[in-house]
Amino acid sequence: MTRASSFRLDATSGKARTGVIQTPRGDIRTPAFMPVGTAATVKAMMPESVAATGADILLGNTYHLMLRPTAERIANLGGLHSFMNWDKPILTDSGGFQVMSLADLRKLTEEGVTFRSHIDGSKHLLSPERSMEIQKLLGSDIVMCFDECPALPADRKALDDSMRLSMRWAARSKEAFGDRPGYALFGIQQGGLEEDLREESAKALREIGFDGYAVGGLAVGEGQAAMFGCLDFAPDQLPTDKPRYLMGVGKPDDIVGAVKRGIDMMDCVLPSRSxxxxxxxxxxxxxxxxxxxxxxxxxxxxxxxxxxxxxxxxxxxxxxxxxxxxxxxxxxxxxxxxxxxxxxxxxxxxxxxxxxxxxxxxxxxxxxxxxxxxxx
Amino acid sequence: MTRASSFRLDATSGKARTGVIQTPRGDIRTPAFMPVGTAATVKAMMPESVAATGADILLGNTYHLMLRPTAERIANLGGLHSFMNWDKPILTDSGGFQVMSLADLRKLTEEGVTFRSHIDGSKHLLSPERSMEIQKLLGSDIVMCFDECPALPADRKALDDSMRLSMRWAARSKEAFGDRPGYALFGIQQGGLEEDLREESAKALREIGFDGYAVGGLAVGEGQAAMFGCLDFAPDQLPTDKPRYLMGVGKPDDIVGAVKRGIDMMDCVLPSRSxxxxxxxxxxxxxxxxxxxxxxxxxxxxxxxxxxxxxxxxxxxxxxxxxxxxxxxxxxxxxxxxxxxxxxxxxxxxxxxxxxxxxxxxxxxxxxxxxxxxxx
Structure with missing residues (x-):
């Protein structure tokens, strides 16, 4: 698996884009919706049934898998694809979002986040370096930078500080990820609903250089109108020759509105949870x-x-x-x-x-x- | 669907028998194990997956289905096969066993059993006539007589009285079932562990005449040794040219021991519940x-x-x-x-x-x- 991942943009219609992310494990047709397989299963589905729906890629959750069954165990068993019987691409999140929403007694520092497991109370650290290590152990095809995702609404100072921390973590993530042909690393834009912070974040990410770019920090309580307002400018701030991924979205009309605004990839628990x-x-x-x-x-x-x-x-x-x-x-x-x-x-x-x-x-x-x- | 159901005995080995029950909905290879689809689904399985395991026939529960969604509703929707997407044969029990184990405030008379639903407290009657009506509404291919199944151990007088009641109900079931080409009616032998009561029950059933004969009243707490002791004589008391069905059995070694003693059909929730x-x-x-x-x-x-x-x-x-x-x-x-x-x-x-x-x-x-x- 040494073939590189790449993105081919095939057509546009307004700002909407269609193309293909080529990976050694298969093509991902975009715009793509990624079902969520939190704990190494898309709940209530056999993986062959997920594939039969037309899914080209699944999302796995670093936070859940690091706690149970643990990334080291999955690596010893041959990686997440084999473990869960899914041989197409897998994208894993960084754990950053869920450690803030699910873990107990979390403590945020420049180094990362220490927290206690919501399952058994055990103590853990997530940092850019540890997140990259876990996602590598899992064998994820598309790895996400470790970031902090503040809930909205948040004041500008908090958004600014958080975005800058995430950009420093993005640089550390890139450094820790290293050179892994066939595997992709995506940066995550932050900055809340503030256009200038989003631009500053995009600029920082472009300077580091990633295989794809996520719009992070949306779908966290701001409502569809505010989200679309942000998507009117945020995707345009990201490179056109790389896939753009809107994290955690959404309802069907959210998805249509996001694709209309230039988004290529999305994930959400909604269809399975519903x-x-x-x-x-x-x-x-x-x-x-x-x-x-x-x-x-x-x-x-x-x-x-x-x-x-x-x-x-x-x-x-x-x-x-x-x-x-x-x-x-x-x-x-x-x-x-x-x-x-x-x-x-x-x-x-x-x-x-x-x-x-x-x-x-x-x-x-x-x-x-x-x-x-x-x-x- | 006017072709008759019939049983063809192909070979024996000791008392063990193999053959085929031919029905308009397909052949049932015997000895047969019937997965239980209590509420119009074999729990946790798609019906095509149940078929892929090699099952030729499912069991449905009259008691559950009459209460929810109701037999009349299923009939209006085209019958149980279409409702649950299973086009092979279905056997339904009579409701007699489960009304005694699950229903509230049940009252047993010569007429039948009145009880309150364990789901919503509504009042219902199950009798031989109503059980036949429900099983016909469901479209069951193999219909079971309405019987009473006493828990073991029970004293001989209680077993005797209960068996005689079940035989009167068997005659009423046969009368109510009528002449339905392509559908089979099975009688149910009772009599606890008492050889003479079992013989008397078998004689009564043979005189009425059925398309198959069940050994009822076992696997109700007596233990494997006692059950095998009864199976050493009970199947021999039933006609050799009709299928013999041991109800509610069992673990793999129970099944092997039953087949060894001349049983052709079994059902149990164990594999799915386990x-x-x-x-x-x-x-x-x-x-x-x-x-x-x-x-x-x-x-x-x-x-x-x-x-x-x-x-x-x-x-x-x-x-x-x-x-x-x-x-x-x-x-x-x-x-x-x-x-x-x-x-x-x-x-x-x-x-x-x-x-x-x-x-x-x-x-x-x-x-x-x-x-x-x-x-x-």
């Missing part, structure tokens, strides 16, 4: 399968969808198994949601290739405006 | 995947097993996802267990066809005597 709580996403919006209106409905979630949940089961069945708390409820709805998300990405890739993103966007919103099918 | 609690069954016995000895073990559960859990995952992974309470743990272990059970049935069918059941049984016990593979 699937486990009885929420389905279709072309016509969100369906709450718990609702009694579905109890006798022989129709599928979406008659045009080709996923197993829609091909083989009625809304009545999906309603029943959710009510009965059967595992197949989460299995089928997660599959449907991931299938819908991947189909949405393919539709956008096709529209961009045809230079018709505006047409796609109009149809996307028109379908949703119709709302769910009317009860029988 | 799979959700970290217990795997292999040729070499039971494996508790929770045990820390597996945390670093790169080997599969059983290197000779061809199920997805064994082909694609290490014990270390299975241990990790169980500890992390990930759904894929139950999905993989259930698949493995059902695969192992079906492979065991196929091995027995082959051994009987080769008139070598004794040889099979010796190898079965020798493999188990070895115990699980030693830790690395």
């Amino acid at each position: 699937g486990r709580t009885g929420q389905a996403w279709t072309r016509r919006g969100q369906v709450n399968i718990k609702n009694a209106r579905h109890a006798d409905d022989p129709r599928p979630l979406d008659e045009d969808c080709t996923c197993p949940a829609c091909r083989n089961y009625s809304r009545a069945y999906l309603h029943h198994v959710f009510r009965a708390q059967e595992m197949i409820s989460g299995m089928l709805l997660t599959w449907h949601n991931l299938h819908y998300y991947q189909e949405l990405m393919q539709t956008m890739r096709d529209a961009i290739a045809a230079n018709d993103f505006a047409g796609f966007e109009a149809r996307f919103h028109a379908d949703r405006a119709e709302g769910d099918i009317v009860p029988l | 799979g959700r609690t970290g217990q795997a069954w292999t040729r070499r016995g039971q494996v508790n995947i929770k045990n820390a000895r597996h945390a670093d073990d790169p080997r599969p559960l059983d290197e000779d097993c061809t199920c997805p859990a064994c082909r694609n995952y290490s014990r270390a992974y299975l241990h990790h996802v169980f500890r992390a309470q990930e759904m894929i743990s139950g999905m993989l272990l259930t698949w493995h267990n059902l695969h192992y059970y079906q492979e065991l049935m196929q091995t027995m069918r082959d051994a009987i066809a080769a008139n070598d059941f004794a040889g099979f049984e010796a190898r079965f016990h020798a493999d188990r005597a070895e115990g699980d593979i030693v830790p690395l």
Whole structure:
């Protein structure tokens, strides 16, 4: 695995872009949605089923995996791909975001973050160097810089200080990552919603030089309008010849709005988490399968969808198994949601290739405006 | 669907039998193990995965389905096969066993059992006539008589009274079932561990006449030795030209002992329930995947097993996802267990066809005597 990773931009439509990230483990068609496999599994899914939805790449979480089963154990077992039976590319986050949201007794210093595990209380350090080491042990194809991600709203001074710390950590991450042909390192832009801080962050990252650039620090409570406001300028500040990754996004309309603004990659737990709580996403919006209106409905979630949940089961069945708390409820709805998300990405890739993103966007919103099918 | 169901006995080896139950929905190779799909799903499994393990038939539970989503609703939706996406045969129990073990405030009379739902407290009646109606609404291919199943130990008078009630209910079940070409009705022998009561029950059932005969009232707390003691005579009391079904059994060695004694069909929640609690069954016995000895073990559960859990995952992974309470743990272990059970049935069918059941049984016990593979 010595072939380099590279990004090929194939077409644009407005600011929307389509292309391919080429990696030794396979191509990632962009714009790409990455399902989240937090603890070495996309919850409720077999990995071959995740692949069947059209996913080219998964996201794994450094924070969870370092604590359980540990990165060293996964390395001894042959790496994360083999461990979880997924041979396509894997991107791992740096652990920075989740250590701040999940860990106990965390302490932030210039060196990094010390914290106690939320699982067993054991003490750990995450730093740029340790994060790079863990992601290498996991065998991640796309490694993320270790950064700090402040919650929004935050005052400008805090955002400024945090961004500068993240940029120093980005330089240390690059140094620690070293030269690893076939593996990519992405920098993460910070700066909250402040255009000048975002520009300063982008400049610092460009000077260090990365294989891709993430827009970090969004989808942390600011709301869609504020996020889109930031995405009106943030992606433009990043190099055009490298992939741009918006972390932790989002709902289908968030994703469409992000792609429209020049984003190439996204990840989110939403389709899988929704699937486990009885929420389905279709072309016509969100369906709450718990609702009694579905109890006798022989129709599928979406008659045009080709996923197993829609091909083989009625809304009545999906309603029943959710009510009965059967595992197949989460299995089928997660599959449907991931299938819908991947189909949405393919539709956008096709529209961009045809230079018709505006047409796609109009149809996307028109379908949703119709709302769910009317009860029988 | 007007073709009749029939049983063809192909070979015997000692008392062990192999054959085929032919139904309009497909052949059931015997001895057969039926996975349990209580609430219109085999827990943690997609139905196509259940079929891939080699199952020819599923069991559905009348008691659960009549309460939720209700038999009338399933009938309106096209029947249980279509509802749960399983087009092979389905056997449904009569509800008699579970109404006594699960329902609240039950009251037994000659007419049947009135009870309150354990789900919502609603009041219901189960009787031979209502059980036949429900099983017809579900579209069950093999319908079971409504019976009473006393817990063991029980005194002889109670067993006698209960058996006679069940035989009166068997006659009413036959009358209510009527003439339904392509669908089979099975009688259920009762009588506890008493040979003369079992004989009397068998005689009553033979006089009514059924398409198959179940040995009921076992696996209810009497222990394996007592159960085998009863199976030394009970199957012999039933017609040889019809399938014999031992209800609610069991562990692998229970199943082998039952087949040895002339049983053709069995069902049990054990392989799926075990799979959700970290217990795997292999040729070499039971494996508790929770045990820390597996945390670093790169080997599969059983290197000779061809199920997805064994082909694609290490014990270390299975241990990790169980500890992390990930759904894929139950999905993989259930698949493995059902695969192992079906492979065991196929091995027995082959051994009987080769008139070598004794040889099979010796190898079965020798493999188990070895115990699980030693830790690395």
